[in-house]
Amino acid sequence: xxxxxxxxxxxxxxxxxxxxxxxxxxxxxxxxxxxxxxxxxxxxxxxxxxxxxxxxxxxxxxxxxxxxxxxxxxxxxxxxxxxxxxxxxxxxxxxxxxxxxxxxxxxxxxxxxxxxxxxxxxxxxxxxxxxxxxxxxxxxxxxxxxxxxxxxxxxxxxxxxxxxxxxxxxxxxxxxxxxxxxxxxxxxxxxxxxxxxxxxxxxxxxxxxxxxxxxxxxxxxxxxxxxxxxxxxxxxxxxxxxxxxxxxxxxxxxxxxxxxxxxxxxxxxxxxxxxxxxxxxxxx
Ligand code: PLP
Numbered sequence: 435x436x437x438x439x440x441x442x443x444x445x446x447x448x449x450x451x452x453x454x455x456x457x458x459x460x461x462x463x464x465x466x467x468x469x470x471x472x473x474x475x476x477x478x479x480x481x482x483x484x485x486x487x488x489x490x491x492x493x494x495x496x497x498x499x500x501x502x503x504x505x506x507x508x509x510x511x512x513x514x515x516x517x518x519x520x521x522x523x524x525x526x527x528x529x530x531x532x533x534x535x536x537x538x539x540x541x542x543x544x545x546x547x548x549x550x551x552x553x554x555x556x557x558x559x560x561x562x563x564x565x566x567x568x569x570x571x572x573x574x575x576x577x578x579x580x581x582x583x584x585x586x587x588x589x590x591x592x593x594x595x596x597x598x599x600x601x602x603x604x605x606x607x608x609x610x611x612x613x614x615x616x617x618x619x620x621x622x623x624x625x626x627x628x629x630x631x632x633x634x635x636x637x638x639x640x641x642x643x644x645x646x647x648x649x650x651x652x653x654x655x656x657x658x659x660x661x662x663x664x665x666x667x668x669x670x671x672x673x674x675x676x677x678x679x680x681x682x683x684x685x686x687x688x689x690x691x692x693x694x695x696x697x698x699x700x701x702x703x704x705x706x707x708x709x710x711x712x713x714x715x716x717x718x
Contacts, residue, residue, distance in 0.1 A: 439549040459528025463584035466490035473716035499546040564683030565601035572605035610660040618642035622671035626655035641675035671698025681705040
């Protein structure tokens with residue numbers, strides 16, 4: 435069953451081959467993307483995702499085809515046309531289509547698309563069981579704060595994790611822990627949370643932001659600093675966050691057990707709070 439697709443001002447389905455071979459998103463990764471979750475056909479944290487898209491596009495000098503209100507209107511129309519109530523929306527804005535040259539022309543017309551997709555979000559058992567990670571070298575570029583479609587290094591790290599029987603790759607760089615290949619990472623030690631500060635090494639995760647706010651509201655200390663690799667096996671708990679996984683316990687890294695190998699107390703507390711925030715967003 436094809437998905438509903440918005441492409442440059444019109445609606446179609448993912449059956450239609452809309453993209454030209456000389457689109458710069460395809461040939462140069464000259465493109466910014468977003469992913470958000472919807473529940474009961476209600477988009478979650480839409481302003482956060484729009485803001486990140488806007489910042490990313492501005493950073494690489496692609497004009498944003500949407501204002502916040504036209505973005506919301508397009509999303510609402512897309513969801514109205516979608517057959518299912520919950521899933522994800524993938525959005526991409528590339529610099530556009532044109533003759534293949536590295537030095538891109540000024541004033542190209544951006545390619546803007548978004549489509550819905552069914553998604554199996556983690557169930558209660560998975561949220562309790564958590565995930566396994568392996569550590570691997572961070573081979574990404576130096577602007578990881580942009581949600582660029584250049585995901586080759588992330589994909590390769592993720593594949594290494596899969597081959598090792600793990601769920602996610604934890605990216606290490608010069609002795610520091612950065613983030614997951616597609617998630618933000620949090621360590622907990624002596625009741626305090628440690629997570630990487632917002633800089634060029636990590637993506638400003640939407641769920642990361644909510645997790646920090648929830649922790650602070652609960653009077654849990656949050657230290658935003660790079661965690662040293664050597665500290666990894668000296669944690670009481672760990673969790674990762676992402677749009678599709680929410681707050682997810684990490685119970686094993688490189689085959690070594692974290693805490694007592696079950697979801698930690700603080701992780702469980704934040705997970706419950708975050709799930710409730712999502713339901714409120716969805717109007718449940
Ligand atoms: N870090 C990376 C590299 C990601 O790709 C993602 C999500 O895909 C995240 C972090 C988590 O971001 P968010 O919470 O906005 O989904």
